[in-house]
Amino acid sequence: xxxxxxxxxxxxxxxxxxxxxxxxxxxxxxxxxxxxxxxxxxxxxxxxxxxxxxxxxxxxxxxxxxxxxxxxxxxxxxxxxxxxxxxxxxxxxxxxxxxxxxxxxxxxxxxxxxxxxxxxxxxxxxxxxxxxxxxxxxxxxxxxxxxxxxxxxxxxxxxxxxxxxxxxxxxxxxxxxxxxxxxxxxxxxxxxxxxxxxxxxxxxxxxxxxxxxxxxxxxxxxxxxxxxxxxxxxxxxxxxxxxxxxxxxxxxxxxxxxxxxxxxxxxxxxxxxxxxxxxxxxxxxxxxxxxxxxxxxxxxxxxx
Numbered sequence: 001x002x003x004x005x006x007x008x009x010x011x012x013x014x015x016x017x018x019x020x021x022x023x024x025x026x027x028x029x030x031x032x033x034x035x036x037x038x039x040x041x042x043x044x045x046x047x048x049x050x051x052x053x054x055x056x057x058x059x060x061x062x063x064x065x066x067x068x069x070x071x072x073x074x075x076x077x078x079x080x081x082x083x084x085x086x087x088x089x090x091x092x093x094x095x096x097x098x099x100x101x102x103x104x105x106x107x108x109x110x111x112x113x114x115x116x117x118x119x120x121x122x123x124x125x126x127x128x129x130x131x132x133x134x135x136x137x138x139x140x141x142x143x144x145x146x147x148x149x150x151x152x153x154x155x156x157x158x159x160x161x162x163x164x165x166x167x168x169x170x171x172x173x174x175x176x177x178x179x180x181x182x183x184x185x186x187x188x189x190x191x192x193x194x195x196x197x198x199x200x201x202x203x204x205x206x207x208x209x210x211x212x213x214x215x216x217x218x219x220x221x222x223x224x225x226x227x228x229x230x231x232x233x234x235x236x237x238x239x240x241x242x243x244x245x246x247x248x249x250x251x252x253x254x255x256x257x258x259x260x261x262x263x264x265x266x267x268x269x270x271x272x273x274x275x276x277x278x279x280x281x282x283x284x285x286x287x288x289x290x291x292x293x294x295x296x297x298x299x300x301x302x303x304x
Contacts (some may be wrong), residue, residue: 001126016047023039023040024074024075024076025075026056026057035274039261039264046263047257057075059133060134061136063075064081068085068090068092072091074243077261078137079240079241079289080134082288083296095295097245097292099242101276102277103239104180104218104236105234105236105239106179106180107140107177107198108197110175110196111196111229117204118142119146120218121148122153125263126157128158129177135177136158136298145204165186180273182273183222191227195228199232200235200236201236201237209237218234243261245292254293257294258295258299262283265278280304282301
């Protein structure tokens with residue numbers, strides 16, 4: 001852990017050759033993971049550094065824990081999980097390099113079930129995300145706002161996206177809650193084998209957003225997945241994603257990483273269509289997590 005911090009701190013000036021990065025990236029083949037691998041390749045070429053180690057994790061909460069304990073020095077997180085982590089004691093302070101894409105909350109349900117709203121999930125087998133994921137955090141908040149107790153009202157499971165997709169394909173799961181970029185590859189693949197639908201959440205979002213202003217709402221377009229029988233957009237919750245470091249990262253290293261990120265946007269979009277929304281003006285919108293001083297220096301230099 002100390003070695004990670006030392007490497008991040010020692011990289012200064014134009015010489016970044018000593019910079020070694022470990023990236024906390026989320027579930028394998030998920031959007032975080034795809035973007036992390038593309039970024040690792042880009043940074044290696046741009047900065048002449050050793051190829052960053054990309055580590056698969058359980059998602060935002062897991063990533064934040066690794067960042068704050070020095071097990072990783074770059075990681076993705078949803079804004080809600082980052083906000084909660086920043087308010088708790090920890091070894092390192094969180095800083096943002098950039099706002100990335102927005103995640104859409106997706107409540108995926110077998111289409112052969114009579115489920116039209118969130119309350120209809122009662123009594124069913126529902127995955128609400130792995131225990132150390134941002135999905136679990138947002139699912140718990142959503143269900144509580146809707147007056148649903150996961151333990152009392154659902155036959156709840158705690159699966160990551162890959163395991164939830166596999167369980168639904170095997171007939172062992174009725175629904176799962178997922179928060180991710182559009183489109184999410186695993187959901188697209190699942191829909192090719194199992195008839196699924198997405199729930200509209202407009203009836204429960206008002207209270208949730210009043211309780212947690214960090215969330216927004218948006219329409220999830222029907223074209224995202226082209227699900228049979230679902231030809232109209234649905235209203236769902238959105239949450240911003242940040243690329244994070246900590247106070248162990250030097251200003252020079254942080255500035256170089258942000259510059260490389262912005263320059264690599266076409267490459268990121270090729271890795272995941274969620275990266276289409278990454279652009280320099282929106283990248284500074286990381287409240288409630290402050291921008292790293294090195295990142296702020298970059299944005300000021302390019303006059304954002």
